[in-house]
Amino acid sequence: MKKLLTISLFLCQPVWAQVEYQAAAIPAALKENAHGVVRRHETTFTVKSAGEATQRIRSVVTVLDKQGDDQATKVVYYNKLSKIIDFEGALYDADGKLIKKLKKADIDDYSTYTDYNLFDDQRFKSAKFPKQPTYPYTVEFVVETAERNLMFYPTWMPQDEQHLAVEQATFVANIPSELAIRYKEMNIQTPVAVTSLSNGGKKYTWTLANCPAVEFEPLSPPAQEQLPIVYTAPTDFEVQEYTGKINTWSDIGRFYHMLNEGRDQIPDHVRQQVINLTKGETTTAGKIRKVYQYLQNETRYVSIQLGIGGWQTIEAEKVALNKYGDCKALTNYTKALLKAAGITAYPALVRAGNDQPDILTDFPCFQFNHVILCVPDGRDTTYLECTSGHDLAGYVGDFTGNRHALLIMPNGSRLVKTPAYRPIDNLQQRRITVKLTDQGDATADVLTRYTGLQQDDHANVFHRLNQDDQRSWLLKHIRIPTFELNTFTFSEEAGQLPTFVETLKIDVRRWATASGTRLFLPLNLMSALSPATPLSQPRRAAVELNANYDFEDSDTITYQLPKGYAPEYELTPLTVESKFGRYTAQVTVEGERVTYIRRVTMHRGRFPASAYSDWVDFRKKVAKADRAQMVFVKSN
Template identity: 70%
Template sequence: MEKLLFMALLMSQTVLAQVEYQSEVLSPILKENAHAVVRRHETTFTVKSVGEATQRVRSVITVLDEQGDDHAKMVVGYDKLSKVTNLEGALYDASGKLIKKLKKADIEDYSTYSDYNLFDDNRYKSASFPKQPTYPYTVEFLIETTERNLMFYPTWMPQNEEHLSVEQAAFTVIMPLSLALRYKEMNIPTPGVEKTATNGTKTYVWKLANCSAIEFEPMSPPAREQLPVVYTAPTDFEVQEYKGKLTSWNDVGRFYDSLNNNRDHIPDDLRQRVINLIKDETTTAGKVRKLYRFLQDHTRYVSVQLGIGGWQTIEAEKVAASKYGDCKALTNYMKALLRAAGVNAYPALVRAGDNEADILADFPSFQFNHIILGVPDGRDTLFLECTNGHGPAGYVGDFTGNRHALLILPDGSRLIKTPAYQPSDNRQWRRIAVNVTEKGDATVEVQTRYTGLQQDDYANVIHSMNHDEQRSWLLKRIHIPAFELNTFVYNELSGSIPAITETLTLAVRQWATASGTRLFLPLNLMSALSSITPLTQPRRADVDLTTNYDFEDSDTIMYQLPKGYTPEYRIDPLMIESKFGRYTAQLAIDGDQITYIRHITMHGGRFPAAVYTQWVDFRKKIAKADRTQMVFIKNN
């Protein structure tokens, strides 16, 4: 009898195991709006001590269509502080039949070394299954790792993208009784974590079930605000004999300072050179500008992912000798130069990236990926991006601008905000002269001045591309139906807010349309904004206009018409105003010369979902205004 019961239990477990590989049993709700479905996602993180842990992740994902094929690939990173002890994989057809299992020969091992990674001990293992001829199919991966860098605990986000649903997922953290776990839940269904204690350990378990796929709405907040996620962090940790606590931002700063203390000494001859360089400067800002230029002229950026998890800097003396360094090393070196000049400066940890979400300010942990330098100057702090070889001192752009940074101070580290650039900082000022022929063709001279965030892309192009590459890049940015780019010139202008001038000459085919005795002339040559597609369903998420939505554009276009044409009608001045910004356009006519002046100021920010229709309406009105054209009649 017992044998029969055991056989029945074994068979039922086998059937249940096969079900998770079968596609036909999937709920239609989980397939709706999804490219793939997470059938099972099981993560177990076991902390053995302050300096060692293991992690096991098993995932089973059914791929529904071609856009879900990325889930058939698994990439696992590791370095000298972590080890991949096991990587397995299997592929199943729609009925759950095994097609293929991963072999050792299918798993490739790569270094993350690149042209800008001079030294790097990071590596990754990669495994993937070949593209399948039919859908759906299911893939299973099992990854087991050991971790000896417990500055970082896992972030659990099984539904980590749009168009991905989750059937079942579980996250388990097992801690010794002597260690405390810190965690932050976002979008986790009630009741959240389940806690138990037994056999000398504490166990924390989070579960998800039947999470439908979502599609991110335009201008919506970061994924972490819309999808289930659990952040975890230690209270006590150890890495390569360095011990730390992690209960406050001051703890983060104290640990970073302990790793990098006394690494900012420079040779005596360099110290004397610094003193000579700044001898005529009487202000902190003047000394900073002079030494920042020295840094840019005499060092170059390379990525160096060595040291304690990449968090410990190369000594300033070595940077002085080698003339290169990563963000930590160049920041530390700049700090040393300023100290020699009698100027105090402090590292500032930041989460960098043009499209990176800001850190979670209420969850102290190692969320940073970059470091800049903060220089107190009166009531202000001047931030220096020490990896930038060409920008002005104090300008950080959108790479590290408008977000929290942890300023590492001797009397207690604290979060501060980096500069947020206003519309008046981010300007596009354009003057265009257009000569129009009777056939509607035009010769065009364009002079544009870009400032602040609007010049960032142009500055990168100037410093990273040759003339032919710049031309190809520029051709893709000019949105005129039919034109030839005859000449282009760029010039950089100095200032606390950087600026670039662009001079173009163009030949435009049939910009105006000739029809009988009439000439139809569109007024906005180069700066027209498109409308925003309205949603077909009620808006769910906030309208997030916090990235690159603070700007001013001014266009003055002077059209020289062919002789003998007069306007068929006049166009009144136009103003469109809302909480998102202000748009004006007006026209002046002086004989056969037409002057069109357009100005728009946009205000970024976070707005409630209910105002999305107002945003659509505002952009629709602007797009319509930007399509305005004049009609001219030829006099007999």
Template identity: 75%
Template sequence: MKKHLLLLLFINQVAQAQIEYQSGSLPSALKENAHAVVRRHETTFTVKSVGEATQRIHTVVTILDERGDDQAKKVVGYDKLSKVTSLEGTLYDADGKLIKKLKKGDIDDNSTYTDYNLFDDQRIKVASFPKQPSYPYTVDFLVETTERNLMFYPTWIPQNEEHLAVEQAMFTIIMPPGLALRYKEMNIPTPVALTSLADGGKTYVWKVADRPAVEFEPLSPPAREQLPIVYTAPIDFDVQDYKGHLTTWKELGQFYHTLNTGRDRIPEELRQRVLELTKNEKSTLGKVQKVYKYVQDQTRYISIQLGIGGWQTIEADKVAASKYGDCKALTNYTQALLKAIGVTAYPALVRAGDSEPDLLVDFPSFQFNHVILCVPDKRDTLFLECTDGHSPAGYVGDFTGNRHVLLIQPDGGQLIKTPAYHSANNLQQRRIAITLTEQGDATADVRTRYTGLQQDDYASVLHRLSHDDQRTWLLKRIRIPAFELNTFTYQEQSGDVPVVIETLGLTVRRLATASGTRLFLPLNLMSALSQATPQLQPRRAAIELGANYNYEDSDTITYQIPKGYAPEYTIPPVEIDSKFGRYTAQLTVNGDRMTYVRQITMHGGRFLPAAYSDWVDFRKKVAKADRAQMVFVKLN
């Protein structure tokens, strides 16, 4: 009887597994708007001690179409502090029949070395299946790893992209006696289920099920505010005999300071050199600018993924000898040079990236991917991007600007904010002189002054591309239907907020359309805005206009009209006011010269979902105004 029950149980398990691999068993609601469906996603993180854990991730995904093919690939990173103990993959057809099991030789093992990663002990294992001739099909991956860098606990994101549905997913963390877990839930419908174990340990379990695919709306907030996520972190941990206790930002800063203390020694010859370099500077700002320029001129950035999980810096004297370093090393080196001349500076950990969301300030943990240097000053706090070879001291752009950073001081960490750049900092000031022929062709001399965030791309091109490559880049960027680029130059201007001046010499074919005795002339040559994408369904998410929506553009275009032509009518001034910004345009005609002045000031920020229709209306009005044209009639 017992054997019979065991046999029935086994048969039931096999049948259940087969259903899991059959695409026909998928609920229709999960296939809607989806390219793939996660049938099962199980992550188990078992903490053995303060310094070791194991992780097991089992995923079964049914891929519905070509755009879901990326789910047929599994990439697993590892380094000296982690080990991949198992990586398995299995492929099934639409009926759940086995097509292929990956063999050891099918799995690639590669270094993550690139031309900017001079030293890197990180590697990846890649398991993937070839493109399938028909859809749907199902992949099953099992990954097991051993982890010895417990500064980091897993972040669980079972639905990690658009157009991906989830049938069932479970996240389990098993903690041993004496060790506690910290966690933060976001968009989790059911809170954690906590179970105490017989040995005094604890098990934490999160589950989600039957989540349809999502499609992010235009200008919506970060994905973490819309998808189910569980962040986890330790309280006590040990990495290569460096012990940490983490419940506050202060404690995280203490650990980082301990990890990197004593690595700021520089050769005496170098100390004397920076003293000589700055001896005539009376202000802290002047001294910092001299040292920062010296670092920019004498060193270069190379990514180095070594040390305690990549978090311990190379010593300053080694950077002095080699003339290169990663963000940690160059920041530490610059700090050491400033220390030599009596200027106090501190590293600041940051989550860098122009599209990265700010830190979760209420969840102290290692959320950072970059380091910059902070110089406190009585008048103002100065931030230095030590990997940047050309920006002025104090400018951080949108790569590290307008976000919280963790200032690392000897007594611990403190959250502070980097500068935010507002509309008045991010200017595009353009003046254009156009001479128009009777056939509608034109020559245009264009001078544009870009500042702040609006100059970032141009400064990058100026310093990183050859003249020929700059020309190619520029030809793709200019939005004029038919033109020739005769000349172009770029010039930088120094200041607290960087400036790039661009001058262009253009020939524009058929700028104006000739029809009989009339010329139809579009007024806005280079700065017209398009309409916003309307939404047919009610808006769900807030409207997120990021830093790139804080800007001010002004265009002054002077037209030399062909002799014997006069305007057929006048165009009244345009004013459009909105919570999102303000737009004005006006036209004046003086004989055969006409001047068009257009200005727009945009305001970034977060707005309620209901305001999206106002955003569409605002952009529609601006786009219409930007399409304005003047009609000239030839006089007898």
């Protein structure tokens, strides 16, 4: 009887725990185009009060090939407001047999300290299973944390990268009766299920099932727009004895203003320095430039991540004394300096990053990671990146440009749009003089002037690298097959936009090809564009041309031919028009001097998926034009 009962109980146990570790149980459709399959992803977020919550995440992923090996690593961040309660892991073979369980000795603990982090209480624990000799295999991680910073609720994204399928995932948020949760669903097929808890609160449940792997197409929108995701946020929160509400953007601005109010006082001697520095300036713009230069000369940027999540600045007096600060502190300090010059300025919270998408403007919550300074002046507004030691006053680049920021004002904070830079702002103007030999060897003197977004990389190289490293950088970025870099110089020019000038002296072996009495000369020396990647199947996603495609390039190349050569035929001027941009090229020959003039203008924008074939056609025509060459014949 005892044996029968044991067998009966065993048979009644769910086979779930076994199946989820067996690779053979994965549906074939989920393996297609996948490097890994999320078998189970279970997130439970339990809010206990406005200032305390726990989160438990259990993930089981089957790794199908070596491109999926990153799933065998787990990194968990924590600080004084987030404590790791549990960190477990296990490794299984293809049949679901346990190979290894994580031990404490397998989990490393690190600080996030870097050379620009002066103070940082952020740390992380990391565990990685050893590389497996055979595929597939399965990894399981369980992480539980206690949270005491409820300014932020979780963002749920179990399918967080391409080539990753999801068999089943759930997200449960348990909210007490006295609190509420706000949420935004994107690409979620099944809407949230809301049920009541025994304590009077509410349980919110989201589920995903059988989501095939996605491959991001070239120039497609951000992952957040293509993959299932749920954003959540509180309405009431508490952190380190500070309380706040979030229903509108104005609520967030009010909380940030309250945290930092009264911290913009500077010492009298600094105030007097500012007054003396700006007294000769008659315009607001002139005063801003002087104050910004003072900031850059007198302070340096460090990262300070302590306490209330890095949202409260250190006092301006301390910045004046110590000569350093993080983005909040330097912005607040600059605000105080401008105030001494009689200029009112306001902080602006922004999500910064060259590859970061804009915030969700219809979902007020703490989506920001940076702060800049906004200086209104009638119809003109100047934005200052206060962490930069070399940027031009008013220039924010692609790091914080062309996106929404939250302007923090004492009353009525609101979203504003940071500057966007047009093609005419982002120039690459190149003039090259080339002397050719009978063998086709070339000596080239190159002068290139970059403005706006096109000068960003060069300016960073100039300010951050020594001369040897600058040379190494150039050798990697000059797009000529075989060349020797003899000399180079970098310099900056003053102007409305940051401008960078690069001069090069280059030797190029066999740039032209000599064959009998003919010389075959490729015309575009350094700026040829490649064709776009054609698609082998119908396009799904929209075509997204970001700020990298807002530019205008012009090249004027003068070739000095060897004596006695004349063109075998002439090239007619070429124009390629498209909704994506415009391309022109023409050649003139005067005796033994050949002048090639090329110009391409591109526009950022979002286009329907059907436009991708037009994009491929446009780039194909441009690439063909950039490969153009002329044939010259030597007279007897």
